[in-house]
Amino acid sequence: MSTEQHGTSPDRTATGSRAGAVTGAAGAAGAAGAAGAAGAAGADATVARAAAPGAAPAAVRGVGVSPGLAAGPVARLAAAAAEPAIARLAPGADVEAEAARVTAAAEQVAGDLTAAAATVDGERRALLETTAQMAADPALVRAAQQKVREHRLDPARAAWEAAGDVADQLRALGGYMAERARDVHDVRDRLVAVLTGAPMPGVPRRAEPFVLVAHDLAPADTALLDPAQVRAIVTAEGGPTSHTAILARALGIPAVVGAGDVAALGEGRLVLVDGGAGTVTLDPDDAAVHRAAERAARVRTFDGAGRTADGHRVALLANVGDRAGAEAAAAAGAEGVGLFRTEFCFLDHAEEPSVEEQVAAYRPVLAAFPGRKVVVRTLDAGADKPLPFVTATPEANPALGVRGLRTARHAPDVLDHQLEAIAQAATAEDAEVWVMAPMVATVSEAEDFVASCARHGLGTAGVMVEVPSAALLAGPMLARAHFASIGTNDLTQYTMAADRLLGSLADLSDSWQPAVLRLIEATCRGGAQQGRPVGVCGEAAADPALAVVLVGLGVSSLSMTPRALADVAAVLAGTDLGRCRQLARAAVDAESAQDARDAVRAGLPVLTEMGL
Known part of the structure; x- marks a missing residue:
């Protein structure tokens, strides 16, 4: 809660x-x-109110990727030379x-x-x-x-x-x-x-907080965002899984991406950003600005027990990638770890790290959650994370190639050594260790992975549902595996046949797409048939409105960036399970992602009350 x-x-x-x-x-x-900057620079911020008195303020619409309300003058990203x-x-x-x-x-x-x-x-x-x-x-x-x-x-x-x-x-x-x-x-x-000798492009510095507007932001810019100065972010490009979206959620900065033409958001113009609804209101009135400031001043905390208004338990977990992330998640009250990304131990290595190196890297993460669940994902190499000792030669379509569990076809010893390291780390610490494989596509892959885990004494082995085949075969897969965890980022990418990193396809790279929701529903149905739990560890879990839908579809745990825990917990605590199911049905039956989002938000007045 x-x-x-x-x-x-x-x-x-x-x-x-x-x-x-x-x-x-x-x-x-x-x-x-390195990450790039684009956009127009202008003079020092001056607030402009262009709307006529009594007229409804105009709005720009995009994809809401980090919930929250914030108002302020626009500051454009400094232009490149x-x-x-x-x-x-x-x-x-x-x-x-x-x-x-x-x-x-x-x-x-x-x-x-x-x-x-x-x-x-x-x-x-x-x-x-x-x-x-x-x-x-x-x-x-x-x-x-x-x-x-x-x-x-x-x-x-x-x-x-x-x-x-x-x-x-x-x-x-x-x-x-x-x-x-x-x-x-x-x-x-x-x-x-x-x-x-030209000015360096990037995030501007201002005497007062502002709303940052850009064509797009890249890692170097997003990594330096200061939540005390940047009240909200609006970009013309980008999608729900872009660097901008992920880091905005992690920092708690309201953000709208994929907004298209942002020319109306001129330097210094006063705007109100709703990062949940995906809207940018131009020239809001004083009352709206005051409400946004009031809601932004509210601080929510998570008591470590996720549940709906009528007491239905939903485990709220954290996605972590290293010791620092695990410690931050524990401090935020996470009930455990739903996704421990182990790639940090392998990246920037020309050769496979030893079992001893891996054990030393895994133990601090497990130690942060004594007696609690930590779901360890085996190496997810390939595609965006090529590694010379597990991936093959360059591929024409790396996202459709040798990645995740498929790398074991080329380098089976790497998976075997990692399972050995996970087992040793689990024995040395008190966490309840579960293990899952990424990019499982067939029942035989699930069966083989569970058997491999069992040989190393890892008794709770699961599969990630990231491709449509895994969702459609969830029943037989979960007759072998002990749990499933849905990676909504990749499931959306493969369902919609849209590269999740292309800003031009942001409207397709949206987990609100009804086709994606139907596959999540199918996965939960397969889990129910076998009495196996189904969780979500993709970015969708951090969206409070979408979290309600996921619970309504039958998801039993949600894993997210620690910063999102309190907001998701608050919305679930204000919604009973019956309402979750009603809204899930409305979302699944919608004909577009926007229709699904609008229907659910209209049925959750608690979002407006909380400024989400």
């Missing part, structure tokens, strides 16, 4: 998707990249000195990002450190210097063209790596800013 009081917001720790895998893959493609003109070095110029300027610029950008990383922690630090490594990638620096030496290009133009070549290489790889081409452009923009 959740309790609410008025006061200042507590410190928030960000968790989000790991960006470290990009370094290795980009390096393999001769690339370096313009494309440098094609300029050649003057006759007699010191070519080597000009080439050395590229190295110096890369070192400066990397140094600034490293210094920024020291001011944050957890996943945000990892993102910035990875971006710093990308900025100083020798492959990119050498490529730019070659253009200076061989073509006598001005260093800024050389850096621009070299980064463009790297971005083209990443786009050719397809899938996740194609999306990282956007990151390379940010490194390019930072290098050009240093080489030309």
